[in-house]
Amino acid sequence: MSGYPKVLQDLIEALSFLPGIGRRSAERIALYILEEKKERVDMLVNLIQSVKDEIRPCRLCNNFSTEDICSICQDEKRDRSLVCVVEYPKDIMAIEKTGAYRGLYYVLLGAISPLKGKGVDSLDIDNLRKRAEEGELKEVIIATDSDAEGEITATFIRDSLKQYNLKISRIGIGIPLGSQIEYADSATLEKALAGRIPLT
Numbered sequence: 001m002s003g004y005p006k007v008l009q010d011l012i013e014a015l016s017f018l019p020g021i022g023r024r025s026a027e028r029i030a031l032y033i034l035e036e037k038k039e040r041v042d043m044l045v046n047l048i049q050s051v052k053d054e055i056r057p058c059r060l061c062n063n064f065s066t067e068d069i070c071s072i073c074q075d076e077k078r079d080r081s082l083v084c085v086v087e088y089p090k091d092i093m094a095i096e097k098t099g100a101y102r103g104l105y106y107v108l109l110g111a112i113s114p115l116k117g118k119g120v121d122s123l124d125i126d127n128l129r130k131r132a133e134e135g136e137l138k139e140v141i142i143a144t145d146s147d148a149e150g151e152i153t154a155t156f157i158r159d160s161l162k163q164y165n166l167k168i169s170r171i172g173i174g175i176p177l178g179s180q181i182e183y184a185d186s187a188t189l190e191k192a193l194a195g196r197i198p199l200t
């Protein structure tokens with residue numbers, strides 16, 4: 001690849017750091033960008049910039065948002081007594097796709113992982129506790145992944161909320177052990193939500 005100008009080599013190098021993109025794909029994308037119309041490339045660059053500049057965590061639930069409070073938390077029609085706890089914003093997208101859930105969410109922004117050195121303090125649950133204290137919350141559905149990290153995290157959330165008078169359940173049925181919420185199909189997720197198991 002030494003025949004390419006330095007700037008093109010740098011772009012290929014930068015693209016190859018993207019998830020799922022190997023060296024060969026990075027080269028293909030870089031050459032595509034080079035040959036594509038300027039307006040299309042400008043649009044792409046602007047979108048990348050906007051995503052980075054405009055999206056921030058919702059102040060209440062940590063979901064992706066372009067405003068202080070995300071569209072789900074703002075939605076008056078949602079059941080505010082019900083919160084579904086997930087690891088990442090992409091899990092919300094998966095559950096929303098089922099169309100079967102009308103409560104709010106809470107995003108932990110991670111999971112406890114002793115192997116990766118991520119302890120309980122790597123989770124942000126202050127706002128969840130605050131919501132439990134305020135009293136409007138009645139039920140918490142824990143929808144962390146069904147792998148070891150997700151299970152440890154679910155136990156920790158349950159224990160953290162024990163002092164409040166809440167119904168706490170864990171989605172389960174149909175979600176294969178060790179799998180991630182974001183990859184479950186909508187029908188399976190819908191069933192898993194409906195067939196949640198109380199955590200005592």
Ligand SMILES: [Zn+2]
Binds near residue numbers: 069
């Ligand atoms: Zn929110």
